[in-house]
Amino acid sequence: MNWRWILLLSMILYSVCTVVQKLILKDGNKNPIAFSILFQIVVGILIGIYAFSINSLAIPNLAPILFSFGLMIVLWVFNNAFLYKALKLIDASKFSIVYSSRAFFAIFASSLLLKQSLSLSGYIGTFFIITGIIVVSIKSRKFEFNKGDIFSILAAIGFGFELTNDKFLLGFFNAYTYGAIVFLIPGFFLWILFPNVTREMRYYFQKNSIAQFMLACLLMAVSIILTYSALKLTSNSSQFASISLLSVVIVVILSTIFLKERDSLLQKVIGTILSVIGLMLVASQL
Numbered sequence: 001m002n003w004r005w006i007l008l009l010s011m012i013l014y015s016v017c018t019v020v021q022k023l024i025l026k027d028g029n030k031n032p033i034a035f036s037i038l039f040q041i042v043v044g045i046l047i048g049i050y051a052f053s054i055n056s057l058a059i060p061n062l063a064p065i066l067f068s069f070g071l072m073i074v075l076w077v078f079n080n081a082f083l084y085k086a087l088k089l090i091d092a093s094k095f096s097i098v099y100s101s102r103a104f105f106a107i108f109a110s111s112l113l114l115k116q117s118l119s120l121s122g123y124i125g126t127f128f129i130i131t132g133i134i135v136v137s138i139k140s141r142k143f144e145f146n147k148g149d150i151f152s153i154l155a156a157i158g159f160g161f162e163l164t165n166d167k168f169l170l171g172f173f174n175a176y177t178y179g180a181i182v183f184l185i186p187g188f189f190l191w192i193l194f195p196n197v198t199r200e201m202r203y204y205f206q207k208n209s210i211a212q213f214m215l216a217c218l219l220m221a222v223s224i225i226l227t228y229s230a231l232k233l234t235s236n237s238s239q240f241a242s243i244s245l246l247s248v249v250i251v252v253i254l255s256t257i258f259l260k261e262r263d264s265l266l267q268k269v270i271g272t273i274l275s276v277i278g279l280m281l282v283a284s285q286l
Contacts, residue, residue: 015250040187051176079158089148105160125281132274
């Protein structure tokens, strides 16, 4: 199957997962770090079980890739520490639009480290994406970044650079083993950094939370398997990152319908349209 169709299915599942995660984190008593740790570990276990069931769980010799492997842990911990804080603080639709800046950072990292780059239309497309972020951040004629927006940008930086690193590491791992590793190991490292949130993890196993939590984990597990399968097939991680921004449109639509996120709806629609134009320009070189 063409990697673009695999990625499309992955983005649909990821978008539904984002909306479910927002539903979970809307409760003011839910700690986003506790959620991040538990979510990563459970998703990693689910992917690991699948990999084991099809005899695809294999660890390569880590000696030649030790630096990149360590960098993977650092960047994923960085990404996830800020990602769920941001999702708790701002609308899922706005988060999705601001977090789309990850494409810019992936392009920058690919150009810097892998000598991959987009054409002129790709960079113009990136400009449209950034403009879309600015549009949804304007309040009362003022450009205003709140804490949630800043967390979203920081998470996007971590993701953008890690996507480039992932592309390199997938030359040594199969997609299933790597998908399990990038959730399990950073999840445990984040737990080591924040051991005081352990008690708060019990909230996600309560009767009114466990169904949503396990649904989010399952959706993410399947999405990650498909994402890394697609990333392994493509030759350009810059193109991959930009096309994955289709999830922005899906999240905005789903959050408007199911989360009733209709504040500043016109700005979100305009921001989404600009992001889609940017996506089309980036994809035009394919």
